[in-house]
Amino acid sequence: MNPPDFFGPGHRACAGCGCVITLRHVLQALDGKCFVVNSTGCMEVVSTPYPESSWDVPYIHSLFENAGAVASGIESALKALGRKDEGKVVVIAGDGATADIGVQTLSGMLFRGHDVLYICYDNEAYMNTGVQMSGLTPLGAHTTTSPAGKVIPGNSLDKKDMPSFALAHKARYVATSSIAYLGDIKKKVRKAGGIVGPSYIQIHSPCVPGWGYDSSKTVEVARLAVETGLYPIFEYENGELISVRKIKKRKPVEEYLRMQARFRHLFKDERGKEIIEKIQEIADMNAKKFGLDA
């Protein structure tokens, strides 16, 4: 029997949406015993068209960049009113809301030590507004504000290291995960849910229209990101690296890149080849840093 869902059907997300997979399983892992703070973005827009709502948990959407602060306020209120046992305060925010515009309120929330679980669903660009580059867009990716042009071949920057940002704030628990491994998401969310204090989990959540792949391939593309070493899956508790998802035989990054329209231009010329080499270097560095190779 399937566990109960706290995110109802009938939402407006795209077929094959990786982000909905993330949030459904986050809510299931917490048995719906939580308060959700959702930043402006895809998940908010698709789930709360008045007078409907997909959320079977207490839910608030305030603004794009203040989820960390709103969550701090909810947690403080629950403490002040003696209602802490009602449930965990959970932020569900996209990569732009987390790594760019909302980074200050996330910093404040982590620094002050609020008992909040912050989930970043990382689909690697501002998808809600039509695929613009964010601080978590990977190197080489074409977005509408980092287009693959005749002079500049897509995004020239690489992903901001937000797990390290959270670790630098002494977050109690910091982890990455991927919708390719639902058991991993649930295990980590349950663990963070049981820890008193701030925690940060970044979950790789592919976007069908933003990345350009067939909607039946969401899990496959997510798995390749992990198997190539481009999205290392790890967890830190109290600053210590406690687990890493090992890879039996690391695949070349081309396998992952080739599946997606956002990297298509890299396969057309010499310049693209150089960028693919740089992306391979990033994967190799991840493998070395986290000991990914089994």
Added chain:
Amino acid sequence: MIMRKVVEGSIAVAHAVRTIKPDVIAAYPITPQTHIVEKISEYIANGELNAEYVRADSEFSAISILVGASATGARTFTSTSSQGLALMHEVLFNAAGMRLPIVISVANRALSAPLNIWNDQQDSISQRDSGWIQFYAEDIQEAHDLLAIAYRVSEDIEVRLPSMVCMDGFILTHAYEPVELFEESEIRDFLPDYNPEVYLTTENPLTFGALATPEYYTEFRYVQTRAMERAEKKIAESLKEFNEHFQRGETDLLPVHGPEDGDVLVVSSGSLVSTVKEVAEKLGNDGFGVKVGKMLCFRPFPADAMRKIADGVDKVIVFEKDVSPGSEGAIFSEVKGALYHSENRPEAYGFAVGLGGRDVPERVLEKLIMECIRGERKEGFHFGDVRPVREAIL
């Protein structure tokens, strides 16, 4: 028993907050409101106030923290000024739209550029469309008292809108006056505990902050505007009840001072009202009938009351500490707007004074009023006290 003490304005406000007992207080320092959050920190550190006290990372976060706390059913407070209020701008609309009865105190201060830490009211006046109730205190006693009134009105089920209680920076925040301070027991009778019907709880999961399409958005703004209309009635009632309860304070939404049959009406807000009253009294002794209208709240704007107090006067003069470049002072515009429907529209003069902490002595006001009375001023809006300047580009 009345507890009367000579205290600094900020300390009086902090004291009022202590007796009102918010559950969650967010704080961020900015001159000239800093003494308020410092005093509250002391209460917390000494166990004189039990509240969750969150040292925010900015005013933007401070007010966002209160959005979360208020939505969860907590009574909330913060205090700010100038740039801090401007930084809150986006969240102010959000809090009002979600109908959260947050109360904040504003120590009015000029906005940059050029940087200026001194008093005017540009900061709060420019937030007039954010959906917040706005009170303006004439003196320290009123800044202290209006906080209780603000919570009562904001938390009223028929209102459910946030309030800002504005007090002139330095002029009131840093001045010392004898103040009748609330006793905890007496405040409880006037301001009941906050028990909202609707809040975030796992026992009854609700969605706050939904997406409203063009099919629904207008109705959200409509009901918000209706709530603001009800707030006007509630403020008037609360002032009267406060007065009965504490035997002090104004009893009208738009109090008038001076001769009822005066043929000149001067309208102003905040601490400037006290100075205007002095000038009006002096001019009265010289044989001029000048009455003073005190704009106790700017939102909701008391348009009916404004028409009533302006009925029969020849001239209306507005003194205000703000200007909207390309237009005029905001209070002047709104006073004129209210009087458009009067049968006998008086002449209207508006003056920006006291910008960026420029002192407003009685003689400046007296001179301007007399120029209007003598017909030496054109109708319309003027800078009341500006030195000759050479504009570099010309």
